[in-house]
Amino acid sequence: MQKKAYDTILSDYVDAESAAKGSGFEPYRYKCACCWEEVHLCAADSRNQATHFRHRNGNNNVECENYLGNRNAIINSALFHRNVRDKIEFYFSNSTKLFSIGVKFDADEISTYEQDEASLQVKTSYTAKPLISIPIRSSRFYPNISELIPISKFSWEYYVSSSNDSKPHKCELFRKDKRGYLYPSFFKIQAQGDGGDFKAKLIRSDTLYTNTPYLIVFTHLYHPMSFQQDVKVGEVISFKTMDRDFAGVVVAFTRKTASVEHQLGLWKYKLETNETLTLVWPPSSLVNESMLICTDYAYLFSTFELQAHGNINVPSDNIERFENGISKVSINGRTKIYKKNAELVLEKCKETSYEYDVISVAQETAKNYVASDVSAFLFNRSGVSPMSKGMSVLLTHCSEVRHYSYGYLDSIVTVANDTVTLTGNRLLQDILMYYKRTEAFNWAGYESLELSHTAFQYIESCEKTGLINSVAKHFIEEGWI
Structure with a gap:
């Protein structure tokens, strides 16, 4: 019984028990680490057998079935088959109404294929001539970025390989059964x-x-679908490509119901409740379906528990769990999390630092500014005006001059602050002249204060009138008068 297999989604070797805990039951997900044929999980809920991987019917390779996870026993298969699920995807663009095949290589693979002068080939049958043949070169393919190649010919099957591979990988874009019954294909809108x-x-x-x-x-x-209120259905999209008429419709299933499951069952699909996976921190940018992370760790929110080598391709030591679905994950290289519809790829990147010289900006004051060159500009309520050499301007509190050197700001000139500060009796008289609001006077609030001569005289006058200026009262309490 096979205990280990290669997970084409997580791009990592996983053991059967971890894969079962991570609900990894998707078809075509696991490859035999010995012969690279497809294997699937077995006995996940059995009490009599240990959980293990098994080949599909028809494979009687004894060496494979006895493979228990010895890394030294893994053969060096062609690079193209190692991450084939991660490398080959099919896409549809609503703007161009075209189907495309997306192919992705890493830097080492591009270098290897380029040295071998290999080409990417797409055929419509195992023995057919290539429909697409593109040299795998660094000038055409960028590392870990999917190259979208439009498909011009309709086929129920496509065979993808490099020109050096003896066994092309079979891919199905459109679906029908052995009796010729046609099924629709589902595309997840990204x-x-x-x-x-x-x-x-x-x-x-x-x-x-x-x-x-x-x-x-x-x-x-x-044909119009019989879905009811359990499905959000958009408008029908009719288009023609590959010399064939197609129809499409955007849908979203709000919940599982008998009618929904019945219709999907006729199309050989099943419906499950979705999971949620969100990157909480740090802020990152999305580049070609990967979140670029410049820190050593990331905080994630998920509605499921992160299972090392089950739904995330990192060891358990790299996962720290908190409450309310929050987890801290150490990021080393390319980290993948996948469960049900929740999928996230975190790519470790180097933080870019820029060397620069700090340019100090001088702060100056003047009543009248005379421009010494043509690099000064006057900023005021009317906007910005360039100043010519020798031009003189009278500065106000609403204007300033900014001087630039080689395009960089080097000085700011504002009006000189020569405002006379009012104190004592002059401040009191100014308040009484311009602020007329009064309130009832009460001596109790001033007995504990050390009053100046000016304040004491004003308080005595307020005692006679029974009123005190509200602003003057505040300034006296604060000790400004």
Whole structure:
């Protein structure tokens, strides 16, 4: 019984028990670490057998079945098959109405293929001539960025490989059974732009999730669906590509119901409740479906528990769990989290630092400014005006002059502050002249204060009138008069 397999989603070797805890039951997800054929989880809920991986029917390779996880026994298969699920995806663009195949390589693979003068080939059958043949060069492919290549010919099957691989990888974009019954294909909408434009990626498994927008593509005549209020249904999109008529409709299943499950069952799909996965910190940018992280760790919110090598490709020591679904994950290189519809790729990047010289800005004051060159500008309520050499300007509290050197600000000139500060009796008289608000006078508030001569005389006059100026009262209490 196989205990380990290669997880094509997490791009990591996983053991069967961790994979089962992470609910990793998607078809085509696991590869035999010995022969690279597809394997699947078995006995996940059994009391009589340990959880293990097993080949599909028809594979009787004894060495594979006896493989228990010895890394030394792993063969060096072609690079193209190692992460084939991560490298090959199908997309649909609503703006161009084209289907494309997305192919991704890392830097080492591009270098290896370039040295071998290999080409990416796409065929419509195992023995057909290549429909697409593109040299794998660093000038065409960028590391870990999916290159979208439009597909010009319709086929139920596409075979993708490098020119040096003897066994192409079979991919299905459109679906039909052995009797010729046509099924629609589901694409998960990834990015939506203005005007209803979006890009969608083909769903490779038979599982769909609630509250997730999908594009259903029909390769045949579209018939209105019998969904009721449990599904949000958009307008029908009719288009022609690859010399064939297609129809599509955007849907989102709000919850699982009998009618929804019945209709999806006819199309060989099933519906499950969605999970939520969100990057909480640090702020990051999304580049080609990966979140770029410049720190050593990230905080995540998830509605499920992060399971090391089950739904995340890091060891348990790199995961620290907190309350309310928050986890701290150490980021080393490329980290993948995947469970049900929740998928997140965190890419470790180097923080860019820029060396620069600090330019000090001089602060000056003047009543009248005379420009010494043509690099001074007057800023006031009317806007900005350039000053010519020798030009003189009278500065006010609402204006300033900024001088630049080689395009950089080097000085700011403002009006000289020659305002006379009012104190004592002059301040009191100014308050009484311009502020007329009064209130009832009460001696009790002033018995504990050390009053100046001016304040004491004013308080005595207030005692006679029974009123005190409100502003003067405040200034006396604060000790300004």
